[in-house]
Structure formats: C-alpha cells, structure tokens
Amino acid sequence: MIGQLTLLERRLAIAITVLVAMVGAFFALVGRDDLIAIHGWVILMFASLIAFLLCRAIRLPIPPEARLREYYDDPTKAGIVLSLFWGVVGMSVGDWIAWMMAYPDFTFDAAWASYGRLRPVHTSGVIFGFGGNALIATSFHVMQRTCRARLPDQLSPWFVLIGFNLFCVLAASGYLIGITQSKEYAEPEWYADIWLVIVWATYLVLYLRTLARRREPHIYVANWYYLAFILVVAVLHIVNNLAVPVSFSSAKSYSLFSGVQDAMTQWWYGHNAVAFFLTAGFLGMMYYFLPKRAERPIFSYRMSIISFWGITFIYMWAGPHHLHYTALPQWVQTLGVTFSIMLIVPSWGSAGNALLTLNGAWHKVRDDATLRFMMVAAVFYGLSTFEGSFMAIRPVNSLSHYTDWTIGHVHSGALGWVAFITFGTFYCLVPWLWKRSQMYSKFLVELHFWFALTGIIIYLVSLWNAGIVQGLMWRTYTEDGLLAYSFQDSVEAMHPYYFARGIGGLMYVFGILIAVYNVYMTIRFGTKESDIEFKSPDEGVVASKLETSTGATQ
Amino acid sequence: MSVEERDRYTGHMTTGHSWNGITELNSRVPRLWYICFAIAFLFSVAYWVLMPAWPGMESHTQGLLGFDQKKVVKQQRIEAEQNTAMWRDQITNTSLSELADNAEVMTLVRRAGPALFEDNCAGCHGDLGQGATNYPSLNDDAWLWGNEPESIYKTLQHGINSGHSQARIAQMPAFGNSGLLDSESIHDVALYVQSLSNPLIGNGSNVSELLQVNNGKSVYQAQCVACHGSNGQGNPLFGAPNLTDTHWIYGYPLKTLIETIVAGRAGQMPYWEDRLDDNLLKILSLYVPTLSEDAEIHHSDDRTKTDNS
Numbered sequence: 108m109i110g111q112l113t114l115l116e117r118r119l120a121i122a123i124t125v126l127v128a129m130v131g132a133f134f135a136l137v138g139r140d141d142l143i144a145i146h147g148w149v150i151l152m153f154a155s156l157i158a159f160l161l162c163r164a165i166r167l168p169i170p171p172e173a174r175l176r177e178y179y180d181d182p183t184k185a186g187i188v189l190s191l192f193w194g195v196v197g198m199s200v201g202d203w204i205a206w207m208m209a210y211p212d213f214t215f216d217a218a219w220a221s222y223g224r225l226r227p228v229h230t231s232g233v234i235f236g237f238g239g240n241a242l243i244a245t246s247f248h249v250m251q252r253t254c255r256a257r258l259p260d261q262l263s264p265w266f267v268l269i270g271f272n273l274f275c276v277l278a279a280s281g282y283l284i285g286i287t288q289s290k291e292y293a294e295p296e297w298y299a300d301i302w303l304v305i306v307w308a309t310y311l312v313l314y315l316r317t318l319a320r321r322r323e324p325h326i327y328v329a330n331w332y333y334l335a336f337i338l339v340v341a342v343l344h345i346v347n348n349l350a351v352p353v354s355f356s357s358a359k360s361y362s363l364f365s366g367v368q369d370a371m372t373q374w375w376y377g378h379n380a381v382a383f384f385l386t387a388g389f390l391g392m393m394y395y396f397l398p399k400r401a402e403r404p405i406f407s408y409r410m411s412i413i414s415f416w417g418i419t420f421i422y423m424w425a426g427p428h429h430l431h432y433t434a435l436p437q438w439v440q441t442l443g444v445t446f447s448i449m450l451i452v453p454s455w456g457s458a459g460n461a462l463l464t465l466n467g468a469w470h471k472v473r474d475d476a477t478l479r480f481m482m483v484a485a486v487f488y489g490l491s492t493f494e495g496s497f498m499a500i501r502p503v504n505s506l507s508h509y510t511d512w513t514i515g516h517v518h519s520g521a522l523g524w525v526a527f528i529t530f531g532t533f534y535c536l537v538p539w540l541w542k543r544s545q546m547y548s549k550f551l552v553e554l555h556f557w558f559a560l561t562g563i564i565i566y567l568v569s570l571w572n573a574g575i576v577q578g579l580m581w582r583t584y585t586e587d588g589l590l591a592y593s594f595q596d597s598v599e600a601m602h603p604y605y606f607a608r609g610i611g612g613l614m615y616v617f618g619i620l621i622a623v624y625n626v627y628m629t630i631r632f633g634t635k636e637s638d639i640e641f642k643s644p645d646e647g648v649v650a651s652k653l654e655t656s657t658g659a660t661q
Numbered sequence: 662m663s664v665e666e667r668d669r670y671t672g673h674m675t676t677g678h679s680w681n682g683i684t685e686l687n688s689r690v691p692r693l694w695y696i697c698f699a700i701a702f703l704f705s706v707a708y709w710v711l712m713p714a715w716p717g718m719e720s721h722t723q724g725l726l727g728f729d730q731k732k733v734v735k736q737q738r739i740e741a742e743q744n745t746a747m748w749r750d751q752i753t754n755t756s757l758s759e760l761a762d763n764a765e766v767m768t769l770v771r772r773a774g775p776a777l778f779e780d781n782c783a784g785c786h787g788d789l790g791q792g793a794t795n796y797p798s799l800n801d802d803a804w805l806w807g808n809e810p811e812s813i814y815k816t817l818q819h820g821i822n823s824g825h826s827q828a829r830i831a832q833m834p835a836f837g838n839s840g841l842l843d844s845e846s847i848h849d850v851a852l853y854v855q856s857l858s859n860p861l862i863g864n865g866s867n868v869s870e871l872l873q874v875n876n877g878k879s880v881y882q883a884q885c886v887a888c889h890g891s892n893g894q895g896n897p898l899f900g901a902p903n904l905t906d907t908h909w910i911y912g913y914p915l916k917t918l919i920e921t922i923v924a925g926r927a928g929q930m931p932y933w934e935d936r937l938d939d940n941l942l943k944i945l946s947l948y949v950p951t952l953s954e955d956a957e958i959h960h961s962d963d964r965t966k967t968d969n970s
Contacts, residue, residue: 252681327680398683404668408676408685410694417698437730438713438721445705445714452698456690467670587769588744593779595788646682 108181109164111174116262121161123266127273128154134298134356142286143298143358146277153273178251178645180540182264186244187533187540189272191626193236194526194619196279201229202612209605219283227282227294233521234292234384236275241529242388243268243310246333248536249395250314252645253330254321263313270306274299286358290373292380293347297360300348307341328411332391335419339383347376367434374429382422385520386488389528390418390457396532397481398464399644401471406463410456417453421446428499431508440501447499451492458489476552480531483560487523491516506582511601512574515567522563522615530555530622537626542641547628555621562614565607573604745940752940757810761947774948777941781933782949790952795911795928799949800956803908805831805900808953812897814946820932821900828932831900836884837923846880851918853877857893857905858913 112120131150138144204225207213214220247264251257258264277299281287287294295303314337318326350360364372398405405411427435427443462485465472472482494516498507507513534552538545546552580600583591665677665687673686709715712724742749748769752760760766779788785796792798797805806812806821806829821829836842842850853874856862863874882891888901895903902910911917911926933942 253683255681323678323680325678327678327683328685395683399681402682403670404675404684404686406671406686407688407690409688410690411685413690413694432730436713436721437728438716441708441712441714441724445708449698449701449705452694452701455697456694459691459694584744585772587748587773588741588746589773590776590780593776593783595779595783596776644682646679 108185109161110167111170111179111181112261112265114165114169116260117161117165119262120265121158121165124154124158124161128158138356138358141357142281142284143356145284146281146286146298146358149276149280150273153276157269175257177257178248179258179261179264180248181261182268183244183248183536184540186240186247186268187536187626189268190237190240190244190529191533191619191623193232193240193275195616195623197229197232197234197237198612198616198619200225200232202609202616204229205605205609205612209602209609218285224282224285227287228279230292231275231278231282231294233526234380235271235278238385238389238525238529239271239275240268241532242333242336242384242392243271245392245395245532245536246314246337246388248540249329249333249391250317253323253327253395254317255323256317256320259313259316259320263309267306267310267313270302270309274303274306277302281358288348288350288360288362290347290362290376292377293344293373296358297348297350297352298358300344300350304341304345307337307344311337311341327394328405328408328415329391329394331415332387332394335415336383336388336391339379339387339419343376343379343383347372367430370430370433371427371435371439375423375426378426378429379422381520382418382425385525386418386422386454389525392532393461393481393485393528396528396535397461397478397485400475400478400481400531400535401465401468403464403466403468406460406466410460414453414456414460417456418450421450421453425450425499428504431499431501431504444499444501447496451496454492454496455489458485458492461485461488476549476556477531477534477546480527480534480556483556484524484527484531487519487527487563491520491524494519506578507574510574510577510581511570511604512578515570515574518570519563519567522559522566527559530559530619533622533626537629538641539644541630541633542643543629543633544641547625547633551621551625555618555625558614558621559618562611562618565611565614567611569604569607569611573601573608576600576604749940752943757814757943757946760943761810767947767951770944770947771951773944774951777945778948778952781937782945785930789956790949791956792910797910797928798908800952801908802953803903803906805895805897805902807897808950810943810946810950813949814942816930817937817942817945818932818934821930822927823929823932825932825934829900831927833888833921833926835923835925837919838925842880842884842922846876847919847922848915849873849877850880850885851877851915851922853881854893854904854918855913855915858907 109117128151131147131152131154134147135144135151136147138147203213204222207222207225214222218224247258274295278295281295281299286296288296293300314334318330318334349363351363352360362369394405394411424442424446427439428447429443431440431443462482465478465482468478472478498504498512498516507516534546537543577597577600580592580597581594585591665674666684667674668686671686671688673688675684676687678685709722710724711726712728713721714724715722748766751766755763755766778790782790782799786792786799787796790799792800797803802808804812806816816829819825819827819829821831834841837844837847852862852870854877856874856877863871865871881889881893885893888896888899889904890896890901893904895901902908907913909917910928911921937945
C-alpha cells in the first residue's frame, strides 16, 4: 500500500509521524507524574511504528502514472478492516457489560474492568471505532464515484483514517486507565480533542477538494449528507469540548461551561451526534449503496432534498428533550418537544424514500441478504426515529427517562439502523474493492442477517419490558401515599430482562464474527472463477486533469 | 449528458442525472408528506401558543395556559402530603412507645418499612438488615445503643460519629498507635477477648496460652473495663459492644482483634434528620426492631452464617 504513495508523499508522511512522535515524547516527559505520560508513550509508539513502516518502504519503486486513471481505494479497504476490528471490540465489550448488569460480580475486582470504565469503551468503540471508520471509508468511496474524480492526493485520506484511529486508541485506552472528562460520547480529554480537530479539518478540506474536482454537474445527495456529517460534527465537537487544561503536563481539563448551560451544551452535542454522526452520515451511505445494490433509481429526488433540509434544520433544536423535568427552563423543553415531533416527518421521508426505491426490486430483497440488510436498516431507521420523537413528549418521557427503555431505543437505532446499513454496505463493497464477483459465502451473509435480526428483537423486547416495568415501579405508591417499591426492588426485577438482553447482544456479536470470517475469506481466497466473472460496478472514467495533485508532480 | 428517461416500473421520468449509474426519479413528494408536516407544524404552533416557548430579550412567551413546572411540582407535593394525611398526624403526635403498642400503626410500619429501609439503609446494613463486615447487623439481638425505638430514633436523627452536633460519639482508642500498650499486651488482651466468648481458649490445657490470657485479663481490667464493662458485657451508653457474645462487627479472628486494638475504631453512621421527614424516621425506628423478629422466623440459617464470620 505504501508503494502507491509518491516519493514526496512518503517523505511528508514520515515528517508528520516524526512530528507526532515528538509530541508524544513531550507528553511522556513533562507529564511523567501524570496519567498523560501513558498516553505520551502510546502516541510515541503509534507514530514510531508507522514511521518505521514508511522508512522501510521508502525505496520502493515510484508508482506508475496509470494509477491516476483509477479511483484510490486503499484507504477505503483499510477503513473497512479497521471498522470491523473496532466493531468486534466495541460489541464484545458491550455484551460483557450487558452481562455485568445481570451478574454484577463480572468485574473481576479490577478498576479497569469496572462498569464505569468499560461502558465508554463500548460506546466509543462502536460509535467512533466501528461507525466512524465505516463512514470515513465509505465516504472516500462514494465521493470519488459520484464526483467521477480521484481523491486529490493520496496522503490526506491516510492522515484522516490513521489519525482518526489514533484518536480512537487514545479514547479507549484513556477510559481504561481512568482518563475522562465525564461528558457522554465526548469523554476523551483535551489533547485527544485537539488532535481530532486537526484530523477532522483535514477530512473536511479533503472532501471539499474532491467536490471541487468533480466531473458531474450536480452534487449527489449522498455527498450532501456526508458533508453535513463532517461539517456539523466539527462544530459540535469543538464547542462541546471547549475546556481549559490544568497544564500541559496533565490530562485533566475543566469545561468552559457549568451547571445547566453545561448540560444543555452537552445534550445539544449528544443529540446532534446522533443526528449528524449516526443519521446524516449513514443516510449518505444508504443513498449510495441501496440504489446501487437494488439497481433502481431513487424514488424521489425532491423528497431526498426536502428531507435533507428538514433533518439538518430541525435536528439542531431537539437536544433539550434529553433534559425534561430538570433545571432546564421549561420554554427550552417546549422547543425540544415540538421540534422532535416535527422531526418525524423528514425522517420518515428519508426512510420512505429508501423503501419506495425498492419498488421493482422486492424480489431482490427476498433473495439477497445484503440488500435485505439495507431494507431492514431503513425500517429500523423509521421505527427508531418515531420512537425517539414519541419519547421526547414530556409525559411519555416522565415514564421512560432514566429507564432501560432509553437504552433499548438507542440500540434500535444503533443495531438496527447504523450497523445494518453498514453491514449491507460492507457486503457490497468488499467484493467490489477486492475484485470478486461476490462474497465468499452467501449462506454466511444469510446466517449473519438472521442472527443479528433475532438478536436485535430479543434485545429490544427485553429492554422495552425492562424500561416500562422500572418506570412503573418507581412511580407506584401504596395506599398510605408512600413508595411501594425501593430502588433495589426495581433492580432485582430487572434480572430476567437483563439476562435476555445479554443473550440478544451475544447473538449480535456472533453475527459480526461471522461477517469478519466471511470478509476475511473473501479477501484472502475468493474463488478463481469469481475473479474472472468480476464486473466493475464503476462506470465512465476518472477525471484526467489530476496533474495538479501532489503525486503527479513527482 | 443530462438525458431524462422514463422508468419502466413506476412510469416516472428520471431527473436526467446519473452518478456512477445511480439515477433519481423526478416524482413529486407524496401529498401525505406535506399533510403530515402541516399537522406536526400546527401541533407545534398550538403548543407554543399554550405553553412557555419562545425566548425574548427580557423573558420568554408565557403561554396561554399559564403552565409552570415549578407550580406543578408544588401542587404535586401538596397532593403527596394529602395522601399521607390519614396517618401523618397520628404518628407526629404520638410517642414512639405508644405507637409500638398500636397494632394498626405497626401494620402501616410493616407495609411502608421495607421500601424505606431498602432505599436508605440497605446500602450498608443489607436488605434484610443482615449487615456485612464492618457494618452492624440489625436483625440479631446484639445492639450497640439498645433496640428500643427511642434509641434507634436518636441514632437515625443524629447519626454516630457523623459530625452532627448532637451525634452519638463512640470511639475506640488506638491503643497501639498511641503507644498506650505494647504489642505483647495487645496480643494478650486480644486473646483474652476471644476467650470471653470461646471457652476453648485459655482453658488450661495449653499453659503458655493460659498465661497470656491471664496477662490479657489484667490489661483488660486496666484499660477496657471503663467502656466494655468488667465482664465484657458492653455498655449501650457509650455504644460499646458486648464482647461475650458471638456477634462481631469487624470480625472475630485474632488478627482483626489486634488491628482493632492497635488502630482503634470509629464507625460512622450518617444523620438522617435533614434527609428524611420526621414521620418517616419514626416509621423506620419502629420497623428496625421488627427485622430481628422476622429474622427469627425466616432467616435463622443466614444469621448463623453472619454470626460466625
């Protein structure tokens, strides 16, 4: 893969890794009395390893000019592998802590294995590690095809991908050793946050540069969604993480916000992370891979556009519904409720647009588990956006808030929508990128589909029950006007539901393990015949005016 | 290159654009979309008119309903008090000893007690009051400050070593760390304390042990009697535990006893008068003694296990 880089790109890459390694060494040295030193070492070793690989390959022959007439897919391939790796880690840890809920002694008395440290490893692992890598990888693929333009250079996609994974490593390892700023889904501390800003800005510039080089007159809707994802996540990340570090030798920082302002900023971030990371980005994925796989035109161009603007505008206001019945002023809660209600319509517009696109291809949905993954994803997208808006209504929220219903809702979106569209996409992409006519085993794709779907249903049904039972137990009074159940009673009542949830999660983890095996076998072996049968899904030629890129000048 | 085509399946025209083979139909947005959005928007407008909604420079729109969640909470609290009115006055105005004799009140106590106890006390004392290492059991017959509802009420109100100005104070001095006793005396007195509840220790069959126990006894008489009494029976006035029974808070092994004597003990119980309504404290004071009654009936097996620890 390094052989594809030009000589200049290789030198620049070495310079960057050396610079990053020096920053790591700085933290390891000045922060030696603090936890940050451990992260200094992590950064130093991470960068040194890459620098070593680069140096070893520096004398490889210069890549031929012919490569510029093909799309640049190496970072996408690496992104898919990394995404699956983080998926296995994040989902396994998730199921571990699910069992911990049923059997609290499952922590082995070790600090790193306590629930509070493992939970963010699970959430960051699946959202950023699995989801983020999938988004980065597929966005590189989609923007090149829909712009009919090669990536403007070969270094920045690698910087984005590897830099993002360094952020993920810092996040996950930090939680285990006790580094957190205690903001949900924004736990990493200031130095990791600053690093992500650098990576993300590069990502945005890369995307815009590719769009600027496009040879299609119009920008396809998938790119609108990907761009909204990149742009808004940058804004959210920067604002919510505004903080003052104690010193350059300390991992600890203090948020710029406090009290209810802090809570509102956090949930403006938290909800829009759902909106722009887990929704907009994956809608971009869906708008490319679903019609591509179904070989059907998008049902309605106009509905794509109206739903896009509906989602991006309305989502921004919905955050306060995470803070109903709190110190947050009621007028803010009102806006949160009403915008959440209005949000159903553009959300269902997108889900409907996806499902109606399948008109004329339903026989393919029946026969092709890959397309069925995407179809079910659209259904779960519709269901969980409806459920979310429903739970945002104050009286409903007074029952559901703080219960496991919320956890169930999140997983209906995460497992049913985000992960299903990703699996469907990967099952399309892996044969395309590695030039196979199909996946190694269609049966294993089917098996994965049914394992995952059964797992989700067990998971959701058990947590709906758990949440409603909890909510009712907490508000039941005796004839004397006193609480009928202690909190502990409600915890004990959860055991069977938590047990069932653990089973559902286990089935889901088993599903992704099947996927990993199937992807590995496709990449490694494929079949000789299938290689001959391979038909490229790409049409037309890549833009030829590439000569301005860094690579071409070499 | 923009060529519109008719889609054979739906009959709609495409927009004429193609992105790597993906096309889009130029079909209308279904009317249902607009209807649903109109309904959602009108619902929102109505909500904004009725409820506090949009911010202005000085304040925010108050809404026609005059709804205010602070008022709602106040109202709900009043209702909650009304729901407890039927027994509240009786409990407020009656002494604990009288309440304990009232069968109707005790029925209420047994109904309300478990949830109250589990929410507030079980974290340390266990859901059945069985205690744990370092946390006294409440379902046996060993009591540091007595098991009359009045004593329990006082403990709940002010706590033990809690920092409250009227807290019960109970501190076992650190005889070892303060240099009051040398390690040999500490060992011997610990052995003597063990012998108080275990007739097998210092019974004469082992001469050196007998000598140590005797030495321990004289140390005990000099240092420990003031609180634990001449026979080790304890004293509820100081919260000094009885040393002759088989109930141990910190543990019975010699090593633990030596730790206790070397470093002292000052167990803490928080005070509850700021956190729980006085009536609820009374209910809990009446409920706690029933734990040992229930334990006699249901949990005699568990108890023997805890006692031997």
